[in-house]
Every structure is written in structure tokens, then in C-alpha cells.
Amino acid sequence: MKRLFNLMLAVLLMVALSACGKQEGYSTDEAAEQYGQAEGTETTGQIKQEQPATLAVTQTEMQTENNLTNSEEKQTEEGDNTVTGDISFNFETKTVLLNSGYEMPIYGIGTYSLTGGTCVESVTTALNSGVHLIDTAYMYHNEESVGEAVRNSGIPREEIFVITKLYPNQFSNPEAAIEEALAKLDIDYIDMMLLHHPGAGDVEAYHAMEKAVADGKIRSLGLSNWYVEELEKFLPQINITPALVQNEIHPYYQENDVIPYIHNLGIVVQGWYPLGGRGYTAELLSDEVISQIAVAHGKSVAQVILRWNLQKGVVVIPGSSNPEHIQENTELFDFELTEDEMAQINALDRGEKHDWY
Ligand SMILES: NC(=O)c1ccc[n+]([C@@H]2O[C@H](COP(=O)([O-])OP(=O)(O)OC[C@H]3O[C@@H](n4cnc5c(N)ncnc54)[C@H](OP(=O)(O)O)[C@@H]3O)[C@@H](O)[C@H]2O)c1
16 A cells, blocks of 8 residues: 555656656665765754654654655565654654654663662662663563563553563574563563574574564564674565664774664664673773763763764663662753764774673
């Protein structure tokens, strides 16, 4: 239906253009370039989406079809419900519209290494501080604690976005792994499920997640630790384009070649270890260049790093069990880094990975 609509639109456009004697080729490449340009202007904090917190896919489809000149529909295969639209961040609502049709906050809390009561307390503090995006994983052994904090928060379920991940040792029986995550979290549905990193059976595991989307158990899908080569190989084998790729990103490991590639697929990028990761934060948080920028804005180094990510179009999920840090990590929207400051931080890249994935 949508393809028919697009075809009719294209025919009408061509007739109109030729009538005006102005007909010029409008190739997919040009559309992609326009999309890239729109994407590349996201540093100014302009408002591009005015949408309610949770969207039906059909609403997004209509919106996408109405904006074909500045967005691109990349997937048209039968049975594919993925819509590619504008993934610019909305700095007013502090959300991004995913290609799945759902909105996701652009800052959240990571829960790696937080378990038991510490995890419940940290997530509760985060939720009370306005953080509505929570990142967990099977491998963090804390899905129950995250679920407990979400259920007890008093915040409507629809306003909280929970990401969890399947680990490669679960890929051989993904259906059971998905059921396990649903049972442990016990929050009705999973907002987003990622594959933690590539491994044997990852395509089959992703297909099982696609089935869970169709069954209403999961809303959006994504990948973690997939880079350009891995994506090129993986994407042709699946039906639902990932809504998100979560990779290691911090000033010392910036992935400046990978991020635009992913963005141009209409996929949102999220960075893990935004502060360098536990064991590596001391050096990054005392970096001289970032410290000077922080002083200039009256902000902390952590806030400058998180803001730098946001201005690059990267969603942040800093991990913390310290209530002051959790609050500090939400205060990212009352200042803006200049182009020169962004360039100074970009220049700190040294390709230094802090984990092996
Ligand atoms: N997909 C993957 O493969 C993958 C891998 C690793 C991590 N992740 C995800 O990414 C999240 C973030 O990574 P991470 O938590 O390991 O590392 P991180 O966010 O880079 O750093 C966490 C460390 O920073 C400190 N911190 C947080 N906010 C601070 C602030 N405002 N000022 C000073 N220190 C601050 C925390 O200490 P305090 O507790 O004292 O605040 C903690 O020691 C994880 O929690 C996890 O959800 C995903």
C-alpha cells in the first residue's frame, strides 16, 4: 500500500516537473545525501519532531510519507514494518524517534556492574531524577532488579524505556532467552532488545527477536558491538532494520567513521563507556582539554563529555550508583558546546578501546 502510494507520488511529481520543463533526475543517492545533510545539522539543538512519547508505527509511516524529500525509506520488502525517518535528536523533548516508530530518551542510565539492592536504588534514583532510559543485559545479572525499580516507580510503564540484551551463549535457544528476559524484568514488554555482540547463531537469534516483535513481546530491535563490516554482512540477512546500534564511544575512542555510516542507515547510535568505563574514568575525567571547556561552561567534565556525545547524535547511558552523579548526568540541556569546542574534543581521539567487543 505504502509502495503504491510512493509510486503514485513519484509519477505525479515527474508529470508536474516535466510540465514545468524542469525535470531533473531524483536518485536514491541524492535522497540519501539530503538525508545525511539533515542528519549532519543536528548539533544546534533545533526541534525537528513534535510527537507524543509513544507512537503507533502507522503515525510514523504517515509522517515519513509526508516528508519524503528529507527522509528516506530504505526498506520496502514485503512483511518489513521498518520505517526510516529523521533520527535527529529533539533537544526539547530529549528524545529521538526510532525507525520502529517509538520514541526513546537520548540520555539514560547504564547498569553494568550494578546488582541487587544497589541496582534497584540506582535505577530508582535515576527514575526519580527524570531518567527514563535504562540499559541492562542478561549478562549484568540484574534484569530482576531493573524490573523491580521500574514496577515500583509509580511512573507509567509507557514513559519508561528499558533496553536489554541477549548474550551469544543464548543464541542457540533465543526463544527461551527472550522468555527468560521477559520473566526476569516482569514489566509486560521489552522496549528494546539487542544482540550483545556478534557470535554463532546471531542471525537466527535476531529472527527470533523479530518474531517476538510480531507477537508484541518486544517493541524495537538493535545490535551492540556491530561495526561497518559486521553490519554490511548482517543487515541483508534480516527483515527488521535495527533501530539502534550500541557501541563503545568516548573521547579516546570516537568511532568517527562508524557513526555516520550507521546514521545514514536511519539507525540511532548509542555509546557505551561514555566516561571511559570503570577503571578508565580517572584519566578521561581529568583530561586537560575537556577540563578547560568544562570550566568555561561552569559544568563538570562528565557533563561536557555527555553533551559532546549528544551533539554528535550519540545517545548516552552513563553508569552510576552515586545519586549526585546520577543527577549531574541529567543536567545536559542548559549549555551548548561551540563548534570549536566540539573540534577540540574530536581531536582527542586516539583509537583507544577500553573493552574487547
Ligand atoms: N553493549 C556493551 O557491550 C556494553 C559494554 C559496556 C557497558 N555497556 C553499557 O554502558 C553503560 C555505561 O558504561 P559503564 O557504566 O561501564 O561506564 P561509564 O559510564 O563510562 O563509567 C561509569 C563510571 O563513571 C562514574 N561516573 C558516572 N557519572 C559520573 C560523574 N558525573 N562524575 C564522575 N564519575 C561518574 C561511575 O562512578 P559512580 O558510580 O561513583 O558514579 C562509574 O565508575 C553500562 O552501564 C552498560 O549499561 C554496554
